[in-house]
Ligand SMILES: Nc1ncnc2c1ncn2[C@@H]1O[C@H](COP(=O)(O)OP(=O)(O)OP(=O)(O)O)[C@@H](O)[C@H]1O
């Protein structure tokens with residue numbers, strides 16, 4: 001498909017990109033006692049072939065809800081709006097793909113695992129504690145087979161464990177999740193997610209619960225698999241240090257909305273939204289000076305300010321910020337931020 005090479009109005013040329021996921025105005029609404037709330041609010045982005053897109057934001061910013069909505073796994077009673085176009089591998093560039101939001105439950109079951117898969121922060125939530133891990137991986141493969149051949153499925157499950165760099169995969173296949181360490185369980189999750197050969201992988205904080213050494217190994221494994229399998233990776237984390245290592249581009253979320261997006265190094269070196277600037281000042285791996293936490297907390301979804309949601313915590317706040325939710329404005333080529341101070345011609349100055 002064609003997308004503008006630059007978000008700035010001056011740039012009108014186009015480049016050809018192989019889009020895997022095209023998310024347009026995705027909104028998730030949840031019923032609460034005080035009415036409907038929107039943990040994901042008009043989110044739009046494109047994930048390209050073999051690209052890693054990092055999604056960052058504090059706890060409660062909507063990262064997991066966004067991933068669950070893409071997988072059709074949002075909580076019961078939730079409403080999804082917008083469009084999510086999923087392009088199968090090798091599909092013609094001009095084909096629109098499948099709108100995940102309009103897929104039937106059986107179509108969604110066929111897509112999940114085969115086209116798009118997810119790994120979670122805590123693998124125990126996704127693994128069945130009373131089933132051997134090999135059998136769970138076989139199950140993930142069998143769902144997509146019309147005429148399952150048990151021997152072939154077993155071999156593919158062992159291959160998946162091998163691919164996820166588990167030593168002695170035949171032994172591991174016979175073990176139960178509780179017999180494995182946290183790092184090995186996460187490798188099993190990765191093996192299971194990739195067993196049916198998806199082109200898109202959503203990794204929701206895949207290394208957060210692990211110690212630093214194991215975290216590094218999991219990140220290296222994901223980077224290797226991404227390269228080998230040409231995976232498109234949606235990498236979710238609250239750790240800007242991690243996202244700096246893995247992502248080509250970054251989306252920053254706040255209170256359900258995208259507040260900044262752009263190439264990783266551009267966003268980390270020249271943040272254009274005060275929230276991103278605050279995250280950077282509070283990031284232990286990136287900030288060289290004194291760490292400064294962002295004052296206050298993420299607002300409750302049923303009590304969002306009328307204008308900019310970050311206003312109560314923003315050091316640059318002016319009255320105009322409260323008039324309406326700011327647009328996601330072009331700040332530079334391929335770089336946007338949802339702040340009234342941002343303009344293409346006049347970059348915002350931050351100390
Ligand atoms: N089942 C639910 N019902 C009502 N609100 C929910 C439900 N699940 C999540 N939320 C709310 O949706 C918002 C977004 O939650 P989400 O779990 O997506 O955040 P997150 O960015 O993944 O945070 P974390 O970094 O802690 O994982 C939060 O305000 C949360 O309280």
Ligand code: SF4
Pocket residue numbers: 273274275308309310311312314315316317318321326338339340341
């Ligand atoms: S719009 Fe205003 S309150 Fe919001 S981030 Fe920008 S300066 Fe801060």
Ligand SMILES: [Mg+2]
Pocket residue numbers: 063064065204
């Ligand atoms: Mg989460």
